[in-house]
Amino acid sequence: MTRDLYNVRPVGPGTGPTPLTSDEEQRARATLFTELGDVIADRGWARFPAYSPEERRRLVAVGRMLSAHWGIPVTVEAEDACAMRLSLAGHALGAQGTH
Structure with missing residues (x-):
């Protein structure tokens, strides 16, 4: 059975996620602060997409928050086009490479 769709328009290529x-931004940063902070405290670094x-920008802000807290x-360094690495001194990307 075929159904007619009324008031449906194709989405243009310029439409992306809403900011x-x-x-929401504050809650996202607080969650990343807690989760990434725990991982960094355990092993000295964390990777996040x-x-x-x-x-x-959000991850850079979280890195600054962690620096101020500790x-x-x-x-905070870009590992590649899809991931960032947050690390303490001695665990930087240039110092040890990727794990």
């Missing part, structure tokens, strides 16, 4: 509200400039610099 997060300030409350970042496919858009917004995601990369009083120890947390470096």
Whole structure:
């Protein structure tokens, strides 16, 4: 059976995900702060996917938050086009390579 779809229009190529509200952004950063902070505290570094400039900026902000919280610099580096690496001194991407 074929159904007719009314008031349905194709989506143009320029449409992407909507940006997060300030409350959603704050919750996302708080979650990343906790989750990535735990991993970094355990092994000295963490890898996290970042496919858009917004995601990369969010991870850089989380790295700054962790640095301020711990009083120890947390470096944030791009591993490749799809991932960022947050690490403590001695665990930087240039220092040891990838794990």
